[in-house]
Amino acid sequence: MDALHWWRQGDAVTQSAALVLLAMSVASWVVIAWKLRLMRRANADVVRCTAAFWQAPSLELAAQRLQSFDREALVLPLVSAANSIANHSAGGVPTTLATAGSLSQQLTRVLRDALHQVLGRLQFGQVLLATVGSTAPFVGLLGTVWGIYHALTAMAGAGQITIDRVSGPVGEALVMTAAGLAVAIPAVLAYNVFGRLIGRIEADLEGFARDLRELLTDTAPARQRASTSGSMDA
Numbered sequence: 014m015d016a017l018h019w020w021r022q023g024d025a026v027t028q029s030a031a032l033v034l035l036a037m038s039v040a041s042w043v044v045i046a047w048k049l050r051l052m053r054r055a056n057a058d059v060v061r062c063t064a065a066f067w068q069a070p071s072l073e074l075a076a077q078r079l080q081s082f083d084r085e086a087l088v089l090p091l092v093s094a095a096n097s098i099a100n101h102s103a104g105g106v107p108t109t110l111a112t113a114g115s116l117s118q119q120l121t122r123v124l125r126d127a128l129h130q131v132l133g134r135l136q137f138g139q140v141l142l143a144t145v146g147s148t149a150p151f152v153g154l155l156g157t158v159w160g161i162y163h164a165l166t167a168m169a170g171a172g173q174i175t176i177d178r179v180s181g182p183v184g185e186a187l188v189m190t191a192a193g194l195a196v197a198i199p200a201v202l203a204y205n206v207f208g209r210l211i212g213r214i215e216a217d218l219e220g221f222a223r224d225l226r227e228l229l230t231d232t233a234p235a236r237q238r239a240s241t242s243g244s245m246d247a
Contacts, residue, residue, distance in 0.1 A: 026163075027159055033152050034152055034193060038145075038195075041145045041196070041199065044141055045142070045199065052207060058082065058083055058088070059218065065079060066079065066221075072099065072229075085134070087214070088221065090127045091218070097123070117230045120226040132215055135211050135215070139207065142204040146198075146200040146201035149194075149200070150190075152193055153190045153191070154193060156190075160185065164186060
């Protein structure tokens with residue numbers, strides 16, 4: 014009943030600020046719930062997929078194994094990109110500028126692109142959490158200042174102003190500041206926690222990509238000899 018009374022007392026600016034805070038809160042909590050699930054699965058997937066990769070007998074079999082392990086598609090895009098470059102490089106003559114460089118250069122480029130796509134998926138929603146955390150207090154403060162101004166203007170028009178008549182409307186207006194903080198604090202905490210988790214996963218993926226590039230660069234001569242031998246036998 015008090016909330017309905019406060020809503021009816023407020024004008025368009027106060028109601029708009031309240032609706033904006035409500036939208037921010039809903040959006041941030043949806044992102045928080047989604048990223049909690051994503052981070053939990055991603056943390057486990059990276060560890061399990063890298064272990065499965067290094068236990069595989071070949072790159073092709075490793076890619077097949079990762080299809081069942083990599084639920085969030087974090088490691089498999091790196092392996093698939095590197096595998097495509099390794100197979101194309103074993104084929105021989107370059108046909109485009111993308112395949113004109115050395116194998117190490119090609120692997121660096123495709124692994125970097127694949128890593129950027131994976132990290133973009135992990136970082137999705139971070140901008141929203143940062144925006145909510147930084148702007149929600151000011152939206153609440155705007156609602157408070159405007160609500161106090163609106164209440165004082167209405168009381169001044171009524172004539173006599175006493176502390177009893179001021180305390181109620183001003184106290185109701187201050188609720189907007191508390192609402193802004195209530196919306197901002199979870200978003201800021203979630204942004205910091207997810208940022209640390211993403212940084213840890215990013216370091217693991219970068220290390221795996223570097224090891225994968227070195228592995229394929231070192232084994233490239235053997236793959237090329239096998240490809241050449243197979244074509245001559247045919």
